[in-house]
Amino acid sequence: MKFDILTLFPEMIEHVMQTSIMGRAQQAGLISIRAVNIRDFTLDKHNRVDDTPYGGGKGMVMQADPLYRCHAHVTGGEKVHTVLMSAQGAPFCQKKARELLAHEHVILVCGHYEGIDQRFIDECVDEEISIGDFVLTGGEIPAMAVADAVCRMVPGVLSEEVCFTEESHWNGLLEYPQYTKPAVWHDRAVPEVLLSGHHANIDAWRRKMSLARTRRDRPDLFAAFEPQDRRDEKLLQQLADELENPQNHKP
Numbered sequence: 678m679k680f681d682i683l684t685l686f687p688e689m690i691e692h693v694m695q696t697s698i699m700g701r702a703q704q705a706g707l708i709s710i711r712a713v714n715i716r717d718f719t720l721d722k723h724n725r726v727d728d729t730p731y732g733g734g735k736g737m738v739m740q741a742d743p744l745y746r747c748h749a750h751v752t753g754g755e756k757v758h759t760v761l762m763s764a765q766g767a768p769f770c771q772k773k774a775r776e777l778l779a780h781e782h783v784i785l786v787c788g789h790y791e792g793i794d795q796r797f798i799d800e801c802v803d804e805e806i807s808i809g810d811f812v813l814t815g816g817e818i819p820a821m822a823v824a825d826a827v828c829r830m831v832p833g834v835l836s837e838e839v840c841f842t843e844e845s846h847w848n849g850l851l852e853y854p855q856y857t858k859p860a861v862w863h864d865r866a867v868p869e870v871l872l873s874g875h876h877a878n879i880d881a882w883r884r885k886m887s888l889a890r891t892r893r894d895r896p897d898l899f900a901a902f903e904p905q906d907r908r909d910e911k912l913l914q915q916l917a918d919e920l921e922n923p924q925n926h927k928p
Contacts, residue, residue: 678707678708678709678778678781678783678827678828678831679708679709679710679711679781679782679783680708680709680710680711680782680783680784680785680824680827680828681711681713681751681757681782681783681784681785682710682711682712682713682784682785682787682817682820682821682824683713683715683744683747683748683751683784683785683786683787684712684713684714684715684787684815684816684817684820685714685715685716685726685787685789685815686787686815686817687712687713687714688712689712689817689821690710690712690817690820690821691712693821694710694712694821694824694825698829698834698835699824699825699828699834702828702831702833702834705833707831707832707833707834708828708831708834710824710828713747713750713751714747715739715743715744715747716743717747718743718744718746718747718750719740719742719743719746720742720743725740726739726740726743726744727739727740727789727790728740730791734791735791736790736791737790737791738790738791738792738793738794739788739789739790739792739793739794739797740794741793741794741796741797741800744786744793744794744797744801745797745800745801748784748786748797748801751784752784757782757783757784758777758780758782758783758784758803759783759784759786759801759802759803760777760783760784760785760786760802760803760804760805760806760823761786761788761793761798761802761804761805761806761816762785762786762787762788762805762806762807762808762816762819762820762823763788763805763806763807763816764807764810764811764812765805765807766804766805766806766807767804767805767806767807768806768807768808768809769806769807769808769819769822769823769826771826773806774823774826774827774830775830777823777827778827778830778831783827785816785820785823785824786801786802786816787815787816787817787819787820788815788816789814789815789816806819806823807819808822808823848905849891849898849901849902849903850887850888850890850891850898850899850902851887851890851891851894851895851898852887852890853882853883853884853886853887853890854886854890856868856871860872868882870882881908881912884908884909884912885912885915885916888902888909888912888913888916889916892916
């Protein structure tokens with residue numbers, strides 16, 4: 678899996694993506710995350726990459742030509758799936774991360790200033806992605822978030838596939854609560870079922886907690902969730918009964 682991130686601040690990408698799990702995965706040759714400096718591809722002697730917007734208005738707009746030259750250098754004339762990190766883009770989610778994983782090579786474009794000349798977007802960008810309904814000073818943080826979310830699913834990056842298949846959003850639910858030693862902390866005890874050694878009961882408890890947490894914290898996800906089997910149907914009925922008769926519920 679290869680990511681090329683087109684940016685005005687390559688040092689931001691390099692400092693973050695060369696550390697921890699992503700750094701080790703790159704050293705092992707499992708993934709490649711490269712920062713490409715857009716300024717290296719401008720013909721302006723001052724390495725200028727922006728200019729005032731046509732039609733007037735505040736701020737500056739990134740020019741199409743330096744971006745185009747940078748993009749052409751990275752693609753080498755080949756078709757490479759290109760994503761613009763944009764506040765106008767479609768919301769990023771685990772499903773989209775899995776879709777991007779299907780591409781061997783992805784280019785992420787980081788905008789700055791008031792935006793990017795639309796002509797570059799029309800010419801080179803396949804889709805626009807947003808990491809939330811807010812605005813940042815540039816696209817580097819969103820690009821790193823996308824690259825991290827995708828690359829952690831590459832075989833070998835994490836120790837086991839279950840490290841991401843049991844986490845929040847993989848199956849449309851939030852993850853169950855996690856606990857570690859000590860068994861009692863500040864008078865708060867780990868749920869007894871987790872100490873029982875009964876794996877079937879532990880699995881059922883975790884699934885139920887996942888359903889309960891999703892219902893409580895993300896009702897939008899819960900409303901869209903479809904039971905996967907008879908066990909899900911049974912657990913959902915239990916949750917409904919507990920909601921209707923909380924006095925009968927044992928924590």
